[in-house]
Amino acid sequence: MSLLExxxxxxxxxxxxxxFDLSIRVEQGEVVALLGRNGAGKTTTLRSIMGxxxxxxxxxxxxxxxxxxxxxxxxxNMGVQLVPEERAIFGGLTVEENLRIAALxxxxxxxxxxxxxxxxxxxxxxKSLGRTLSGGEQQxxxxxxxxxxxxxxxxxxxPFEGLAPLIVxxxxxxxxxxxxxxxxxxxxxxxxxxxxxxxxxxxxxxNGHVVFEGTSAExxxxxxxxxxxxxxxx
Amino acid sequence: MPSWPALAxxxxxxxxxxxxxxxxxxxxxxxxGTLGVLNFAHGALFAVGAYAAFVLLQxxxxxxxAIVIGCGFMLVLGFLLxxxxxxxxxxxxxEDQILVTYGVGIVLVECVRAIFGGNAQRVPTPSWGxxxxxxxxxxxxxxxxxxxxxxxxxxxxxxxxxYRTSMGLVVRAGIENPRMVGILGINLRRTFLLVFAIGVxxxxxxxxxxxxxxxVTPDMGANFMAQSFVVIVLGGLGSFPGAxxxxxxxGEIVSLTSAFNSSYSEVMLYALMALxxxxxxxxxxxxxxxx
Numbered sequence: 344m345s346l347l348e349x350x351x352x353x354x355x356x357x358x359x360x361x362x363f364d365l366s367i368r369v370e371q372g373e374v375v376a377l378l379g380r381n382g383a384g385k386t387t388t389l390r391s392i393m394g395x396x397x398x399x400x401x402x403x404x405x406x407x408x409x410x411x412x413x414x415x416x417x418x419x420n421m422g423v424q425l426v427p428e429e430r431a432i433f434g435g436l437t438v439e440e441n442l443r444i445a446a447l448x449x450x451x452x453x454x455x456x457x458x459x460x461x462x463x464x465x466x467x468x469x470k471s472l473g474r475t476l477s478g479g480e481q482q483x484x485x486x487x488x489x490x491x492x493x494x495x496x497x498x499x500x501x502p503f504e505g506l507a508p509l510i511v512x513x514x515x516x517x518x519x520x521x522x523x524x525x526x527x528x529x530x531x532x533x534x535x536x537x538x539x540x541x542x543x544x545x546x547x548x549x550n551g552h553v554v555f556e557g558t559s560a561e562x563x564x565x566x567x568x569x570x571x572x573x574x575x576x577x
Numbered sequence: 578m579p580s581w582p583a584l585a586x587x588x589x590x591x592x593x594x595x596x597x598x599x600x601x602x603x604x605x606x607x608x609x610g611t612l613g614v615l616n617f618a619h620g621a622l623f624a625v626g627a628y629a630a631f632v633l634l635q636x637x638x639x640x641x642x643a644i645v646i647g648c649g650f651m652l653v654l655g656f657l658l659x660x661x662x663x664x665x666x667x668x669x670x671x672e673d674q675i676l677v678t679y680g681v682g683i684v685l686v687e688c689v690r691a692i693f694g695g696n697a698q699r700v701p702t703p704s705w706g707x708x709x710x711x712x713x714x715x716x717x718x719x720x721x722x723x724x725x726x727x728x729x730x731x732x733x734x735x736x737x738x739x740y741r742t743s744m745g746l747v748v749r750a751g752i753e754n755p756r757m758v759g760i761l762g763i764n765l766r767r768t769f770l771l772v773f774a775i776g777v778x779x780x781x782x783x784x785x786x787x788x789x790x791x792x793v794t795p796d797m798g799a800n801f802m803a804q805s806f807v808v809i810v811l812g813g814l815g816s817f818p819g820a821x822x823x824x825x826x827x828g829e830i831v832s833l834t835s836a837f838n839s840s841y842s843e844v845m846l847y848a849l850m851a852l853x854x855x856x857x858x859x860x861x862x863x864x865x866x867x868x
Contacts, residue, residue: 415756416765419761431756433749435753444763447762448761448762448763492762
């Protein structure tokens with residue numbers, strides 16, 4: 344049994360149908376990348392899993408238990424954690440308060456020290472208000488909020504978007520470190536090279552359908568594939 | 578041109594009015610910020626608080642005991658209103674929420690009128706607040722000075738709840754981004770009951786404390802509610818520091834203007850709000866985003 348099974352879900356934004364019978368699965372300890380053009384349905388897939396946008400039909404199972412239709416808070420408490428594209432840091436709360444609120448309902452929450460071990464920069468800024476952080480720091484904090492909850496599966500939505508190359512490199516190293524430790528993740532990313540550097544398997548999405556499924560190695564070996572199916576350069 | 582002692586006296590009146598507005602508006606703004614509901618029954622609850630003090634004083638003969646029991650009464654009333662009515666309107670459009678809270682306000686005011694009649698009632702100043710205090714440059718009613726100090730302590734208490742407790746953390750985060758609070762595993766609705774009740778207690782307490790200073794009538798809250806709407810716009814919707822600072826500014830503007838010409842005091846308040854909306858639409862302490 345896979346850790347996460349998404350089976351033939353259909354998700355709509357109002358009247359517009361975004362995901363069509365979409366199915367993916369993620370094994371324990373695996374990092375899966377969702378790639379595709381803008382509007383392919385990658386973010387919508389993550390939001391459907393998190394329960395922010397409930398699928399109209401189909402099933403999503405975590406460890407065999409259906410979670411579709413539950414509130415995001417209930418899904419979070421089962422161990423799923425979305426790190427949203429817009430990062431959604433609480434700007435009026437300090438870094439440490441952002442971490443504290445994330446840890447509030449997590450039964451196996453990490454200590455601050457353990458989180459600061461992964462993100463030393465956040466320790467330096469622990470008393471700063473969220474709104475004073477740089478983009479890179481906000482992204483670190485957003486990932487740290489998922490980690491401190493000891494999430495079983497982390498959904499990273501465009502974690503490297505809009506960040507300077509040096510910061511992207513740091514974040515990729517952190518993500519690769521988490522992957523090595525066996526942290527299960529789904530990553531949505533336009534920066535295909537960065538995503539493939541730590542993802543093991545790939546789903547290609549187009550117009551709300553899965554159009555490609557394979558290993559990162561396969562995609563790296565066939566750059567044409569990425570171009571043709573996904574409109575992205577590997 | 579009014580004399581200096583008269584101006585100083587008005588400045589103190591402004592402080593008393595301002596701290597009261599700060600307390601009333603704090604309740605209004607945390608309910609709005611957390612629940613997303615603009616509570617139009619807030620003014621009526623102010624009057625209910627004042628009448629609670631009126632009744633309880635007759636039975637207990639002690640202002641302090643009356644206020645403690647009165648807070649318990651407001652807490653229960655807040656719980657009941659949230660569970661029985663407000664809760665059903667969280668997923669409804671804002672128009673419906675405004676209509677239902679406005680309706681609750683009318684019902685409360687008319688209940689008060691039915692029980693106590695429309696004539697003004699007088700609540701005596703507590704024994705420890707009689708007389709006037711010599712401030713050197715000015716003689717000022719003792720109870721009003723105490724009122725300022727008591728409200729300052731209450732606001733400090735509210736600050737501690739909001740900034741030093743887990744519930745306060747959830748409330749502040751929820752005001753900013755309720756969806757993300759849910760994504761982090763917190764069911765925000767569970768705090769709604771408590772936040773609504775705290776807001777009701779705050780406004781009820783303001784009514785109780787203010788009762789000895791004014792004529793207690795069923796409609797006494799209407800003007801306060803209008804002013805506290807201005808306050809939360811000035812301070813920034815959902816901002817507790819904004820409600821406090823906005824309340825003090827509004828109190829001073831109303832009081833100091835009436836030292837010159839009382840018919841302009843309200844006009845000045847709304848003029849300031851209009852000016853601020855042009856220069857800084859999010860309010861003094863507000864950030865763009867949720868309304």
